[in-house]
Amino acid sequence: MSLVMFLQRMVIQGIPLLFGSTGEIITEKSGHLNLGIPGIMYVGAIGGVIGAFMYETGVGPENMVPALAILIPFICSVAMSLCMGLIYCFLTVTLRANQNVTGLALTTFGVGVGNFFGGSLIKLSSADVPSIALSATSNYFKTALPFADKLGAVGQVLFSYSFLAYAAIIIALVASYMLKKTRVGLHLRAVGESPATADAAGINVTRYKYVATCVGSIIAGLGGLYYIMDYACGVWSNNGFGDRGWLSVALVIFSTWKPDVAILGSMLFGALLIIQNYIPNLTMSAQELIKMTPYLVTIIVLVIVSARNKRENQPPAGLGLPYFREER
Amino acid sequence: MEKIPALELKNISKKFGSKYANKGIDLKVYKGEILSILGENGSGKTTMLNMISGIYFPDEGQIYINGDAVTIASPNDAFRYRIGMIHQHFKLVDVFTATENIILGTEDEGKYDLKKYSKKVKEIADAYGFEIDPDKKIYEMSVSEKQTVEIIKVLYRGADILMLDEPTAVLTPQETRKLFDVLRRMKADGKAIIIITHKLHEVLDVSDKVAVLRKGAYIGTVNTPETNESQLTEMMVGQKVVLNIDRDDPVDPKDRLIVAHLNCFNHEGTKVLDDVTFTAKSGEILGIAGIAGSGQRELLETIAGLQPMVTGGVQYIDPATGKVEFLRDKTPQEIREMGIRLSFVPEDRLGMGLVGNMGTTDNMLLRSYLKGKGVFLQKEESRNLAEKVIRELDVVTPDAEFPVRRLSGGNVQKVLVGREIAAAPTVFMAAYPVRGLDINSSYVIYHLLNEQKKNGAAVIFVGEDLDVLLALSDRIVVIGSGTVTGIVDARTTTKEEVGLLMTKEVRKNA
Numbered sequence: 001m002s003l004v005m006f007l008q009r010m011v012i013q014g015i016p017l018l019f020g021s022t023g024e025i026i027t028e029k030s031g032h033l034n035l036g037i038p039g040i041m042y043v044g045a046i047g048g049v050i051g052a053f054m055y056e057t058g059v060g061p062e063n064m065v066p067a068l069a070i071l072i073p074f075i076c077s078v079a080m081s082l083c084m085g086l087i088y089c090f091l092t093v094t095l096r097a098n099q100n101v102t103g104l105a106l107t108t109f110g111v112g113v114g115n116f117f118g119g120s121l122i123k124l125s126s127a128d129v130p131s132i133a134l135s136a137t138s139n140y141f142k143t144a145l146p147f148a149d150k151l152g153a154v155g156q157v158l159f160s161y162s163f164l165a166y167a168a169i170i171i172a173l174v175a176s177y178m179l180k181k182t183r184v185g186l187h188l189r190a191v192g193e194s195p196a197t198a199d200a201a202g203i204n205v206t207r208y209k210y211v212a213t214c215v216g217s218i219i220a221g222l223g224g225l226y227y228i229m230d231y232a233c234g235v236w237s238n239n240g241f242g243d244r245g246w247l248s249v250a251l252v253i254f255s256t257w258k259p260d261v262a263i264l265g266s267m268l269f270g271a272l273l274i275i276q277n278y279i280p281n282l283t284m285s286a287q288e289l290i291k292m293t294p295y296l297v298t299i300i301v302l303v304i305v306s307a308r309n310k311r312e313n314q315p316p317a318g319l320g321l322p323y324f325r326e327e328r
Numbered sequence: 329m330e331k332i333p334a335l336e337l338k339n340i341s342k343k344f345g346s347k348y349a350n351k352g353i354d355l356k357v358y359k360g361e362i363l364s365i366l367g368e369n370g371s372g373k374t375t376m377l378n379m380i381s382g383i384y385f386p387d388e389g390q391i392y393i394n395g396d397a398v399t400i401a402s403p404n405d406a407f408r409y410r411i412g413m414i415h416q417h418f419k420l421v422d423v424f425t426a427t428e429n430i431i432l433g434t435e436d437e438g439k440y441d442l443k444k445y446s447k448k449v450k451e452i453a454d455a456y457g458f459e460i461d462p463d464k465k466i467y468e469m470s471v472s473e474k475q476t477v478e479i480i481k482v483l484y485r486g487a488d489i490l491m492l493d494e495p496t497a498v499l500t501p502q503e504t505r506k507l508f509d510v511l512r513r514m515k516a517d518g519k520a521i522i523i524i525t526h527k528l529h530e531v532l533d534v535s536d537k538v539a540v541l542r543k544g545a546y547i548g549t550v551n552t553p554e555t556n557e558s559q560l561t562e563m564m565v566g567q568k569v570v571l572n573i574d575r576d577d578p579v580d581p582k583d584r585l586i587v588a589h590l591n592c593f594n595h596e597g598t599k600v601l602d603d604v605t606f607t608a609k610s611g612e613i614l615g616i617a618g619i620a621g622s623g624q625r626e627l628l629e630t631i632a633g634l635q636p637m638v639t640g641g642v643q644y645i646d647p648a649t650g651k652v653e654f655l656r657d658k659t660p661q662e663i664r665e666m667g668i669r670l671s672f673v674p675e676d677r678l679g680m681g682l683v684g685n686m687g688t689t690d691n692m693l694l695r696s697y698l699k700g701k702g703v704f705l706q707k708e709e710s711r712n713l714a715e716k717v718i719r720e721l722d723v724v725t726p727d728a729e730f731p732v733r734r735l736s737g738g739n740v741q742k743v744l745v746g747r748e749i750a751a752a753p754t755v756f757m758a759a760y761p762v763r764g765l766d767i768n769s770s771y772v773i774y775h776l777l778n779e780q781k782k783n784g785a786a787v788i789f790v791g792e793d794l795d796v797l798l799a800l801s802d803r804i805v806v807i808g809s810g811t812v813t814g815i816v817d818a819r820t821t822t823k824e825e826v827g828l829l830m831t832k833e834v835r836k837n838a
Contacts (some may be wrong), residue, residue: 067614189424193424195421199403202433
């Protein structure tokens with residue numbers, strides 16, 4: 001049954017990346033390269049941890065209401081990622097600060113915020129290990145579909161995940177449909193491709209940029225929440241999130257700015273992240289080499305896409321450029 | 329009862345920084361009327377249209393639509409008042425189809441259905457006699473197709489007041505005629521049309537009234553049937569310009585640049601220059617005529633050392649020593665190190681010629697940065713040169729550090745030409761140096777070319793206006809589809825002869 005195991009772990013590894021890259025794609029489609037995504041995902045994770053910690057220690061694991069156990073961390077996570085998104089918007093849209101610098105600063109800031117609150121909570125919980133375990137909350141988050149067990153291997157592979165995993169896929173599909181098939185999507189793409197054109201066509205460029213960036217940040221933040229509540233089983237330790245944020249950004253390029261392709265890409269990246277555990281007799285160095293492959297694949301895709309030079313696969317033309325209407 | 333204007337501006341002003349781009353503009357346009365706006369580069373025509381279309385907001389004054397005072401704070405407001413603008417630089421999303429661009433920003437009841445919209449686009453196109461494929465992507469389109477999309481875009485939104493910013497600048501004469509037919513049809517349909525163009529004969533051809541701006545100020549409006557070219561020119565420039573271009577006989581012409589059997593391939597491997605042979609002589613202006621895109625650009629870039637995929641030869645004969653140098657496969661840097669003073673004013677001024685975000689001083693430095701000693705830049709010389717260029721060529725700029733990107737087209741060109749002639753070139757090449765420039769700036773450029781000729785440089789001038797080519801050049805090389813179809817004496821040839829040569833090769837290939 002190790003193949004089933006492998007596929008399950010692959011999905012669980014891939015889902016945080018999918019959240020991150022769907023969020024980043026929506027943001028980039030508005031012309032904003034948000035390199036703060038790793039920080040935002042980290043903040044999304046700690047937001048969930050703070051909410052869960054307050055509720056779990058407040059009422060005690062045995063008195064928790066399932067709906068609240070999910071809702072409180074969820075709202076805390078969303079609120080904190082939204083704040084991060086708003087900071088980024090205010091700096092890059094309203095003040096037209098350099099997007100790369102702002103994004104990188106936000107990532108540094110987000111990791112700092114996460115570690116600060118993480119460290120504080122660890123101290124509050126007076127645990128012997130430098131981590132917090134929120135297993136009760138995590139169990140609520142991990143509740144799978146009841147019929148998964150009855151369907152054997154198929155059920156294990158397809159239906160054994162928590163609601164956030166399915167949410168990730170649904171969000172990606174909705175985003176993809178929205179971008180391709182709706183007026184809002186058309187307007188959003190126009191804003192990212194050529195804000196001056198969108199503006200002249202009467203589209204509120206600033207509003208689209210704000211909404212896209214904030215919604216993108218919230219979605220990315222959910223990736224952090226999923227990671228902590230599902231993948232990590234509710235155990236927070238500082239810097240445990242690793243480089244998943246950057247992998248999400250890489251996945252955006254890999255999927256050539258298409259959320260539906262990102263679903264497959266996230267599964268591939270997920271598989272590449274864990275495959276070394278399923279190949280027997282690997283040396284340490286070989287394992288590290290395999291872990292490198294997602295980045296390598298991204299570079300290869302970038303090379304192929306750039307070489308083929310198909311206009312539809314290129315990043316939005318206005319990506320990274322601030323827009324000011326009266327600029328001459 | 330007096331007719332109410334469809335659009336009226338009263339005392340409109342707009343400042344950029346401390347400089348007025350528009351000052352005290354009064355303007356009226358009625359339904360079923362075409363109004364031309366005439367003015368030199370930087371006289372504020374585009375700024376004015378941008379205020380009417382809600383891109384800029386006026387600092388002073390009042391706009392009236394059908395007699396009602398209105399505030400146009402955004403492009404959406406402009407649409408609400410049924411104002412449509414066709415920009416000089418097309419506002420289209422490259423990766424979208426024609427239909428997607430046309431419906432952009434519109435809201436309508438019911439489902440988002442591209443097929444339905446495509447049909448509506450087609451209907452509008454048929455009604456006014458446009459040819460368009462609604463599902464074609466913009467980046468696959470020619471310039472005139474893009475313009476068609478722009479016009480249909482405003483018609484789709486039901487505009488009653490149409491504004492076109494230099495619509496003919498990018499069109500062939502044939503396409504221009506088609507456009508004017510469409511404009512006349514729209515005028516008959518009761519639309520009010522405002523059109524900006526530099527070409528006086530077009531103004532006289534298509535418009536009912538002409539409004540003239542000069543340096544941001546409103547000069548006056550005249551009825552087209554009651555005016556003529558020289559009156560309009562005078563209103564535009566404020567003083568009489570001599571309409572004929574000087575041409576002295578070449579003094580002691582000697583072979584300077586020999587281009588022999590030049591072949592050049594583009595990145596797709598297509599031959600863009602085919603066995604091009606000619607000689608440029610010192611002290612003369614060699615005009616290069618041809619339909620746009622016939623290989624003029626590649627030819628100049630080959631000589632300047634910017635085109636790598638070349639066979640054939642380019643020889644330079646040193647005026648002092650008579651030594652022959654071979655320029656092929658040399659980089660611009662190597663050519664300069666050989667002591668050859670070759671100046672090149674490229675077609676793409678802000679792309680290849682200047683760095684838009686840098687000031688005049690820093691742009692001067694681009695030519696001489698290797699001259700300094702040590703690791704630090706010596707800016708003194710460049711600053712002096714910048715100030716000299718600004719003073720002598722009358723560049724309108726707040727100071728020498730002001731980003732050239734934000735200057736008007738004519739001033740950008742003056743900065744570029746000023747830098748290139750400062751090197752005292754022995755070969756001076758200019759590609760479309762007066763494109764987009766008003767009459768006054770154009771004459772400044774012609775004068776500068778003549779000065780280079782007098783100084784003994786071999787001047788190569790790629791132009792598009794045949795009248796100018798015939799009046800300015802000594803000899804004309806005609807290029808058709810990358811081959812030389814004829815070399816004629818500009819003093820004796822006729823427009824018809826050159827025009828025939830330009831299309832000769834094209835016809836053979838087709």
